[in-house]
Amino acid sequence: MNKTITILPGDGIGLEVVKATTVVLDKIADMYGHHFDYQYADIGGAAIDKYENPLPQETIDACKNSDGVLLGAVGGPKWDNHPKGIRPEQGLLGIRKELKLFANLRPVTGHESLTDSSTLRKEVVDNVDLMILRELTGGLYFGEPQERRQVDGEEAAVDTLQYKKSEIERIVRQGFEMAKLRRKQLTSVDKANVLESSRLWRETVEEVKKDYPEVELDHMLVDNAAMQLIRDPKQFDVIVTENMFGDILSDEASMLTGSLGMLPSASVGSEAPGLYEPVHGSAPDIAGEGKANPLATISSAAMMLKYSFDMQEEADSVDRAVAEVLTSGHRTGDIAKQGEPILSTEEMTEKVLNAL
Numbered sequence: 008m009n010k011t012i013t014i015l016p017g018d019g020i021g022l023e024v025v026k027a028t029t030v031v032l033d034k035i036a037d038m039y040g041h042h043f044d045y046q047y048a049d050i051g052g053a054a055i056d057k058y059e060n061p062l063p064q065e066t067i068d069a070c071k072n073s074d075g076v077l078l079g080a081v082g083g084p085k086w087d088n089h090p091k092g093i094r095p096e097q098g099l100l101g102i103r104k105e106l107k108l109f110a111n112l113r114p115v116t117g118h119e120s121l122t123d124s125s126t127l128r129k130e131v132v133d134n135v136d137l138m139i140l141r142e143l144t145g146g147l148y149f150g151e152p153q154e155r156r157q158v159d160g161e162e163a164a165v166d167t168l169q170y171k172k173s174e175i176e177r178i179v180r181q182g183f184e185m186a187k188l189r190r191k192q193l194t195s196v197d198k199a200n201v202l203e204s205s206r207l208w209r210e211t212v213e214e215v216k217k218d219y220p221e222v223e224l225d226h227m228l229v230d231n232a233a234m235q236l237i238r239d240p241k242q243f244d245v246i247v248t249e250n251m252f253g254d255i256l257s258d259e260a261s262m263l264t265g266s267l268g269m270l271p272s273a274s275v276g277s278e279a280p281g282l283y284e285p286v287h288g289s290a291p292d293i294a295g296e297g298k299a300n301p302l303a304t305i306s307s308a309a310m311m312l313k314y315s316f317d318m319q320e321e322a323d324s325v326d327r328a329v330a331e332v333l334t335s336g337h338r339t340g341d342i343a344k345q346g347e348p349i350l351s352t353e354e355m356t357e358k359v360l361n362a363l
């Protein structure tokens with residue numbers, strides 16, 4: 008198959024991890040007889056430097072005219088105080104909007120050989136394998152902006168949490184579809200004992216459930232879900248939830264594995280290409296030193312193969328290679344224990360190629 012991939016290296020270690028990932032993608036193309044074309048475009052700080060714009064039109068066009076988008080990371084102290092108030096992160100929010108990405112997927116996979124570095128007990132987190140699906144376009148983040156006002160003679164602020172039924176339905180459907188591909192168990196997280204939007208959420212989930220008799224469904228209140236993620240994360244397969252609950256729960260869950268440099272993510276819509284990126288940021292403290300762990304970005308590319316290109320076998324190969332590298336004890340600085348030899352980004356990438 009021929010696929011065009013837009014590469015947005017962005018800033019800091021974004022450049023390094025993205026480069027490592029294209030090398031892995033090339034190997035996959037070789038192995039399976041595919042052809043991947045890369046078109047590079049600027050985003051974030053790099054684009055501010057060149058165009059005074061974190062998301063130039065050319066970048067938007069390139070993304071729209073491709074089958075998948077791979078992003079490194081954006082941001083860094085260099086752009087903290089731009090005279091015009093332009094921020095690298097606007098590039099990321101902007102491209103999500105342009106591509107109409109409404110679902111953010113974060114798999115949390117605990118590699119047995121790594122869970123020593125988790126703050127939780129090993130038996131709780133070993134082999135955790137769950138997926139959080141967060142709604143991206145609604146809720147508190149996008150409520151009508153309200154003026155500050157006076158209430159009872161003092162200053163007050165209002166945010167609005169609104170969801171249209173259609174917005175709930177499309178994310179929930181994704182959740183069921185995702186569960187169908189995995190262990191067929193969906194947990195819908197809400198706060199239906201307090202919020203009207205959550206009651207609509209819950210009703211809608213029940214309606215969509217009728218189309219998925221094979222998926223086991225349960226509802227969980229968000230406070231309980233936050234607790235259960237720490238108490239017994241292995242009870243979860245797919246969690247689907249609204250924007251802010253998902254923001255909080257996915258950061259919480261990311262710490263189950265104990266290593267930020269390991270976690271991939273995907274944002275998908277209904278038609279436009281998906282956007283794939285590591286959960287970590289641009290890590291300015293180690294940028295340009297060849298120390299970055301490329302595995303989160305490589306795993307993000309595996310998600311692209313699976314969800315955007317329908318290349319399940321190819322994706323599995325990448326995931327297996329990453330797992331094997333870890334089991335063999337290969338470590339970059341962020342996941343190495345005291346005294347363990349530390350690999351560079353390139354050396355780690357080489358190990359993944361060998362495993363493939």
Ligand code: ATP
Pocket residue numbers: 020024081082267268269286287288289290291292293298299300301303339341
């Ligand atoms: P952002 O605001 O973009 O999320 P951040 O400041 O919260 O960024 P990161 O840039 O992700 O966080 O970095 C947090 C810490 O984790 C830094 O010390 C960084 O060096 C380290 N880190 C992040 N990603 C990696 C990686 N891929 N490999 C090695 N270390 C990493």
Ligand code: MG
Pocket residue numbers: 288
């Ligand atoms: Mg951060």
